[in-house]
Amino acid sequence: MSTNPLRFGVWAPVHGPRAAHQDPEEPYHASWERNKALVLQAEALGYDSTLIAQHTINPHQEDLDQLETWSSAAALAALTSRIEIIAAIKPYLFHPVVLAKMALQIENISRGRFALNLVNAWNKPELEKAGIGFAEHDDRYAYGKEWISIVARLASGERLTHKGENFDVRDYALRPKDLYRARPAIYVGGESEPARELVASHGDVWFINGQPLADVAALIANVASRPRAGAPLRFGLSAFVIARETDAEAEQAHQRLLALALQDAPMKAIQRANTDPKVVMMQTMQKSSRVGTNGGTAAGLVGSYDTVAARIREFHAAGIELFMLQFQPLESEMQRFAEQIFPRVKGEAALLKASRG
Incomplete structure (x- = not known):
C-alpha cells in the first residue's frame, strides 16, 4: 500500500469535454475564463491538484479552441493558494533553459505548488506543421531524457555545463532558484519501455493511464523495482469517474456518454490518423469500450x-497516490465526487493515519 496520503486532482478542460463533444449537458467550452473558474472551484471543494495538458493546436479538430498551458499555469499560480498546479510540457516546443526558467518562476509565484508533467508527444501535426519535425518514438524519449536532465539540474539551482547529443549548455545558472524546496516536482507520462526508463531515472511521480487494477499493479511493480537515486518513485492514475447512488444509475449514465461519444467518430478518425501508432497510451485505449481520454473509464471508477x-x-493499496480525474458534465460531477467520495475515502485514510501515529 502507498504510504502517501490519497490525493485527488482534476483535468482542466483545455480542449473541451473529455467524454463526448456533442453533449447538451456540457457544450464545448475551452476558454481561459472557464478553466479559471473550474480550478478555483476545485480548490474550494478540496481537490489537491489540477493537470493542464499541453497542445498548441486542438488535437481533435484544429478549428476548435485550445487553451495555452504555461501562461494559464502562471495565472492560476497567482489566483490560487493551495492546489497543486501541474503543467504538461512537450520538450520539442521549448529549449530546456527557457523552460527551466519558466518553471522556476511559476514555482515561486505559487509558493512551491508547481509541477511539470513531461510528455513526449503523440499528435504529429502539432510538430510537423511548425517545421519542428516529428521524430521516431524512441528518439523522442532520448531527446526528452536529455532535455529533462538539463531542466532538473537548472531548476535545482545548479550551475550547469552540459554537452550532449541535442544540447550544448555552458556555465549556465538560473536565479532566483526555488525558494520553497529543492525544485518543482517532475511528473512523467508514458508506458513504453523508454518511458519507464525515463521516469525511473528522472521522475518524481509516474502518471499511469486508466486501466484495470491488475494491469496498474503490474506496471507499478515493474517500475518500482528499477534502480534510482533519491526518494522512492510515487504513482498517479488517470481515470474518468461516473458515481451515483446505485451501480445501475451509474451504468445508465455511462451508457448515455458512450452513446454520445459515437457521434464523435469523424473527430476520432482524425485523431487516429494524426497519432504515432507506437504510442502505448493509444494502444491501451483501444483495448476496451470506454469514455474519456488517457484510459478513461477503463480504470473501473x-x-x-x-x-x-x-x-x-x-488502487491506493496497489500504490496509487494521486488520482487525476475526469468528469462530464464537469462542474456538477466534480462537486458530486467531492461531496460523496471524499468523505468515504479521505476520512478513512485520516483515521488510519491517526491509529498508526
Missing part, C-alpha cells in the same frame, strides 16, 4: 458511491 470508493481504496 463507474458505480455506486460505495463501489467507486472501494475501487479507489484498492
